[in-house]
Amino acid sequence: MPVRLPYSLLWLLALPAVLLRLLWRARRQPEYLGHVGERFARYPAPPDGPLIWLHAVSVGETRAAEPLVRALLAGHPAHRVLLTHMTPTGRATGTALFGTEPRVLQAYLPYDMAMLAARFVRHFRPCLGIVMETELWPNLLAVCAQHGVPVILANARLSARSARRYARWPALTRATLGALAAIGAQTTADAERLAALGAHGVVHTGNIKFDIEPPAARHELGHAFRARIGARPAILAASTRDGEEGPLLDAFLRHAPADAVLLLVPRHPQRFDEVAALAAGRGLAVQRRSDGQPLAAATRVWLGDSMGEMFAYYAAADVALLGGSWQPLGGQNLIESCAVGTPVIMGPHTFNFAQVAEQAAEAGAALRAADAEDGMKAAVELLSDPARRAAMGEAGLAFAQAHRGATARTMALIDGILSARPAAH
Structure with a gap:
């Protein structure tokens, strides 16, 4: 004592x-x-x-x-x-x-x-x-x-x-x-x-997180999300934290194609309204996952205002930007993205998942970007390169399987x- x-x-x-x-x-x-x-x-x-x-x-x-x-x-x-x-x-x-x-x-x-x-x-x-x-x-x-x-x-x-x-x-x-x-x-x-x-x-x-199997129900929900999005290019900002959404939204406005949609999923549910206001304040039409409707043609930001559905968001996206890594917050779990074969781009701050982040990059499943601006540019480049996207997705699946x-x-x-x-x- x-x-x-x-x-x-x-x-x-x-x-x-x-x-x-x-x-x-x-x-x-x-x-x-x-x-x-x-x-x-x-x-x-x-x-x-x-x-x-x-x-x-x-x-x-x-x-x-x-x-x-x-x-x-x-x-x-x-x-x-x-x-x-x-x-x-x-x-x-x-x-x-x-x-x-x-x-x-x-x-x-x-x-x-x-x-x-x-x-x-x-x-x-x-x-x-x-x-x-x-x-x-x-x-x-x-x-x-x-x-x-x-x-x-x-x-x-x-x-x-x-x-x-x-x-x-x-x-x-x-x-x-x-x-x-x-x-x-x-x-x-x-x-x-x-x-x-x-x-x-x-x-x-x-790492036990490699053993998490994406539930069949989440795969099905991901397909349903994709059906709501349609053929539009979809960039996911996954598990974002305070201070990250603003720069990502600004970069999305500057670099994303006019038909692209940003799936924006804040990590903490108490920030859903705040993040929706950040997007609307930039003149971006916002729609919420909770409204249950297909994505409107004018919608640029689809707000993921739900919990426990991250696998589905990853499965619905063409490319993902890793939240928690654009500010010095240590990053988030990128294994979920690899497990469904979605290429992931991470910022400079992944010290909470340092070895996994480096291994994913070495395996070709993830890319490192200097900041939110470069991260969004890299995401947009991947949107226009289906072959590279597919190769990164396959590398992610192999990476997740190898570490179980x-x-x-x-x-x-x-x-x-x-x-x-x-x-x-």
Whole structure:
């Protein structure tokens, strides 16, 4: 506890600000006020039977967890899976993926205070915890260790930038990583950075996101989207973030053919109206995916105001521009684009997916552009070069196929730990 004491005190002091931030977010996204009690470890009656807990903080981690959740359900039919989140969009994504599966439960993870973490663990009594990617909570992991609950960090990634931040708190970082039973890292570079910070039991398992199969329903929806677009050239701006849409819209106005349509899909649903206004303010006719109508001849921007349909947007587009990479935000998952054979153009900022981005470029599935202007120019050039587009699409499909298998390797790690558990668990 001495190592975690300053951290715990900071949480205690910051709690009023955290609650104010929750209220502030609820102004734009009222769902933040739903299930507030769960953030303080207040839950309904605990479930019966053995339970595996998996934490996926938001949308990206929840989507990445899908193959692993399905493997857990298939491989451990006597267990339930508790899926925890920190954001309403993550929770909504989990509902969209597993809402019809009675063995999958959902809840918010409580704030990282020892008392709340202990209440969470005592309530659900998980036999194993799995945390996706880099969501490390010192108090929660310490409490799990105290209660004999092994926790695995799965699909772990740690950029050089994040590693430098963790290195500023060496004692706390070593203690937190030391509370993990095992770590499955996405890349050898991630594994090396984690080990350098004091982690043990690090195994290179690969990136589970490669194992996500585009659902048949999303393929069909992509065909329906394409039918609404018709024969017009379609450029997708996928999972864009604040500060990216303006430059992309300006570049689209300058360089895109007059009959081209921009499929603009913001990452966060609370920004749908804001982004629609950005496009309309530039004189571009905007139509929303939610209106359910074929694309009007005058429409230049088709706003993707929906969640959980990114595969369908990629499948409907001729070429994609990767959101999160045009500002220093680290990029987004480009594997979805490769998995449906859509060429992807990424900006300079892909540090959250550095190795995947470089490998995709080396494989010929992706192009790198210096900024939004150059990215849009490259997209327009691809529109006029069907042979190159097709070659990039085929390269993307081959790239995605070649890197599969991370789920099976992660399950081997999980099953090894579960098999060592006492029979009572």
